[in-house]
Amino acid sequence: MRREAEQRVAELRRLIEHHNYRYYVLDNPEIPDAEYDRLMRELQQLEAAHPELATPDSPSQRVGGQPLPEFAPVRHRVPMLSIRTETDTTEAGAIAFDARVRKQLGLDENAPPVEYAAELKFDGLAVSLRYEHGVLVQAATRGDGETGEDVTQNVRTVHIIPLRLDTEHPPEVLEVRGEVYMRRDDFERYNDKQRKLGRPTLVNPRNGAAGSIRQLDPAVAAQRPLSFFCYGIGETAGWAVPATHGQLLDALAELGLPVSTERVVGPGIATLLAFHQSIADKRDSLPFDIDGVVYKVNSVELQQQLGFVAREPRWAVAHKYPAQEELTVVEAIDVQVGRTGALTPVARLKPVFVGGVTVTNATLHNEDEVRRKDVRIGDTVIVRRAGDVIPEVVAILPERRPMRDLVTPLNEAFAMPTRCPECDAPVVKLEGEAAARCTNGLSCPAQRKQALIHFASRRAMDIEGLGDKLVEQMVDKGLIRTPADLYGLAVEQVAGLERMAEKSANNLIAAIDHSKRKDLARFIFALGIRNVGEQTAKDLARHFGKLDALMQADEAMLMLVPDVGPVVAESVLAFFAEPHNRAVIERLRAAEAWRDGEARPMVAGHLAGKTFVLTGTLPTLAREVAKARIEAAGGKVAGSVSKKTDYVVAGAEPGSKFTKAQELGVTILDEAQLLQLLEGSVG
């Protein structure tokens, strides 16, 4: 019995480890989660029944054990150091580091360049992993560098950290140092899940990583998707320490420890600068946050020669990038009105340098988002700007809220205005939509401006020189209200505007004139119909050929256009039903703003003479739509199956017509096959 249990435990561990590897490392599981859970439960039950079989490297340790009252202190036998940070964010940092190293090593200008290793500065929590005879026995945080906290239970839940080193001859002792971090996609996924469950979210990946490792309940830590990279070692015994940092990392990777591939070894400053630049270029596309790069003298012997000052080695330096998150204060919360009337709350910020630029505004997305984050005027907030993404408010610092306990107009909770801030029309929030909208359409000056800016934009009518500022001025001055007004503008009217000399006024009028007779697809796109993007505009233009045909189409006719569903059809109908829009279009017609084309020649009746019967629910096509399309292609739709039926189109839960079709040997199609047939590609 005992022997059987022992064998099965060994077998289960082997299986589970194999599946962990498929899942966490290769991202390519072989078995469903439920099957994995069964294996894990069986292992846990056997270990509970035979405590003598439990080991610290059993995969069952990864799911989190009993909560701790507190973390036990761990004394680091080799202190955990920190690194000096070059505050200079330009090349000067690398140059100064190299100069110091060379001076301390007594190298003059004629001596060859020093060999360096350059790697990423991960943004998470430093931990030290102690492997004895190849088994992970303890994990500790850095603490003050001398004494950290025992976080072994939590670290065991990090799947990428091996519980056993992958070697036949493990060192007696190997302490591995590195950073626990959270990938950005894991962070987003975790927060989405929490939000759906109405549970608290993590502020950023770094806090997510640090907070999870310093969690007293390992079962909670086990729920958090954490990762790890090594960057060094602490105490070792019975191990031949490699001669260079580069070789050290290779050796750690060989033992199955995660090491980032974003690293280089090479001579002198040039290596450092090239690495700094190449990482700066791809910083935003890395799957995790970094706050800079680290340069290290590659030779371990030279490292020892250089030694330390205070708690910092002389042989390593961190070169930081501009921070992507900074603190600032919310001075106001404004509400902006977009082209379709959507109201977007925007935080006006005390100017702050973040992500390489000065930021004064950050989007708050929508009302729910402001409520969730509870952003109020006067709050100190974390602002994030990564790459070209628009800056956003990540979170507030509640402890810094002024007059927390007083309710003043300044720190009242944000509420979306009930009337449009631009035109005072009522605001509505439709069910299932995040955005509140102004109901005034193009009578709202803000929507009018946005509609005009869109109309003139490059992918629409492409009116060169007509940008945001100019449109705003012209609307404010009452020169234009609708796109049609553009085509009646005179040079003198435009020349009167700010920063408009006669020449640029002439150019603008010429550009407006030049934009005329655009092809129908661009013109439809330029109209700014909700839910009609560039591609849909092209599809509509190709299908209808002439604007009048589009304007006269009913819902069923619109839905004959490939990829047009009820939402788009509804938006198109609503747009053309608006008398104001029709009036503007008539004036644009008079100005010859667009050029009609030819309707797409219907593959005239290629299904003429064919009889179809529909049964069951089709996955995407409504029955009427399927019928309309068949008829448009010349086919006939009958109510019952007979020998004369050419095709039966069957969806989910088909009725007796399906059985009948089988009996009579009639061709049965699914929706995809019907669509192919309609396209004329088969049949």
Ligand code: IVH
């Ligand atoms: S080496 C002997 N390398 O930065 C030098 N540290 O300020 C010890 N860090 O506590 C550290 N990435 O948490 C080193 N590639 C890297 C690093 C790194 C991130 C963190 C680590 C450390 C802090 C030092």
